[in-house]
Amino acid sequence: MAMPWRRRSRKPKAKPAADLPPSTVPEIAISPHFRCPISLELMKDPVTASTGITYDRQSIETWLELGHATCPVTKQELRSDVLLPNVALTRMIQSWCEAHSALGVERIPTPKVPLSVAQAEEILSGLADAGCRRDAGRCGELARRVRALARESERSRRCLETSGAGRALAATFSAFSAEYFEFPELLEGVLAAMAAVGAAAVDAEAASFLAAPESLNVLVEMLRHGSLAARFNAAVAVKSLLAASSRATSELVSATEGMVEALAKLVREPISQQAMKAALAAIYYMVSEDERAAEMAVEQGIVPALVELLAEPERAMCEKALAVLDGLLCCERGREAACGHALAVPALVKRMFRVSEAATELAVSALWKLCGDCRRCSREALQVGAFQKLLLLLQIGCGEKTKERATELLKSLSGHCSGKQHIDCVDTVDFKGVIKHV
Incomplete structure (x- = not known):
């Protein structure tokens, strides 16, 4: 005989503290x-x-x-x-x-004893000695230790930086560069350690080691055929080298066979955002010092890639792309490549506002170089509202150099206006209306 079903009373389960109303926690x-x-x-x-x-x-x-x-x-x-x-x-x-x-209280981890200056100097001294003795195994071991310590904490990273890690690592890299194909893992590990310590660790002495012909050839080889990590670390090393070098060294780096080509490829075919930023910074240092480097970069088809990067929402990426493009426009080939791109002028006009003060200055500088003697670019700039934006820029204020170029650019654009278009550009500008369209 079937037993009648009974509902058993159950006590409600206690809610965890995280699920309780705020007043009852x-x-x-x-x-x-x-x-x-x-x-x-x-x-x-x-x-x-x-x-x-x-x-x-x-x-x-x-x-x-x-x-x-x-x-x-x-x-x-x-x-x-x-x-x-x-x-x-x-x-x-x-x-x-x-x-x-x-x-819900989490146990704090047991703190690690931070690296001391004496310990850092001992490690770096050992690295230098191992390099002099051509002990690749010991060099690799100490390079890995430097990398691990730099990643462990910001305090340890700064300690290594101030203790001369950049010089010790760069000297080790230079010592084994002539034998890259025999010690590829060692040299990649050294670059990884340098990237972990930071670009500020590469001073003039460290740059002199990296600027040696054998070292530059290895950096190009890594940029071309290395693993993703090796290519990134090589780009960071080149950027750090150029940041700490003189104009003569910059020209030497850009003249290294395959260097500009390899860096431009990282911009056209990026392997990561960080690698692209490092490559852009390196190219900027080269083209701002050497017009020949700018021409080589243009030959590698970097201008279309830079124009596309101007649409990036990230401010840092947009600023770097503007800086490199502005540098390339100093040479005739760079201006020809930009004039031939349908989106170059509209992108520059758009980036005059809503990014940063630095981006505004770079965009005005680039437009000034493009529209100075080019009627086609001037007409395009007028069509996309450059005249009104330049007037607004002068109204709200900017740096002296930017103000001077904006004024010259307005005069140049005004010369390309005709009839009713000229009247519209000058007499009917309502700054309140312009602000809505910026």
Whole structure:
């Protein structure tokens, strides 16, 4: 016989704290001893200053980097900038986090002891010695360690940078460049370490190692046939080299067979946004110093790629594309290539506003170079509203050089207006209306 069905009463399940209404979520009380006196947040890496007060490492280091030499709490002068890890307090905070894990509190990781200047110098000295001894295995090991430390924390990266990591790595790269096909992994690892430490680590001495003929040939080989990571790191190395070099060195780099071609290809056929930015910066340094480099870049078909990049919503990418294009327009071939592109003038006019002050200056400079002696470009500029935008730019203000070029450009465009078009350009401009169309 079938038993009648009964509804069993069940107690409602307790909702987790994250699902409770805000008014019912229990407030977690954090001991004042666990809070940083500067940020008032739970400390993740407690360290004790010379005055005996404990702070979170990031907060007190930021305080010291701003130039302060006193303790934020006691106002006493700090006798030393050495910060000692407070291991006991760290463990207490970790225990407290574990006790409140049910309320969503995550356990803070055990802080790593930051790299000291002495340790950094010891590693870099060992790298230099291994390079002199032609010990490729030891060089590769130390290069990997430098890369790992640079990625571990910003403090360690800065420590390596100020300790001369750029010079040591560049010297190692130069020492083994003549044997690239025998030690490809070593040289790629060295470049990866340089990229991790940062471009600022490449000073004039480091640049002299990278500018050696063998080093430049290896960089071109990596840009052409290396892995994606190797191509990116090589582009960063070339950019860092050019940023720290003189005009003579820049001309030497651009004259290296295949260099401009390889960098231009990274712009036309990008492997990543970061690699393209590095290539654009490198090309900019070359074309701003050497007209021959600008002509070579134009021959590689870079102008259409730059015009397309002007449509990029990211400000940094747009600025870099404008800077390179403005540099290429200094040579006749660059102006011819831009004049022959249907979107060059409209894109430049559009980028006169709504990007940045630097982009505005570059766009005006590029238009000034394009429309100076070209009736076709001048007519296109008039058709897409360049006259009104230039008037507005002078009205709201800009730099002296940009103001001078905008004024010359207005005179040039005015000379290409005729009849009713001239009257419309000058007499009927309503700045309120122009603002709506900018």
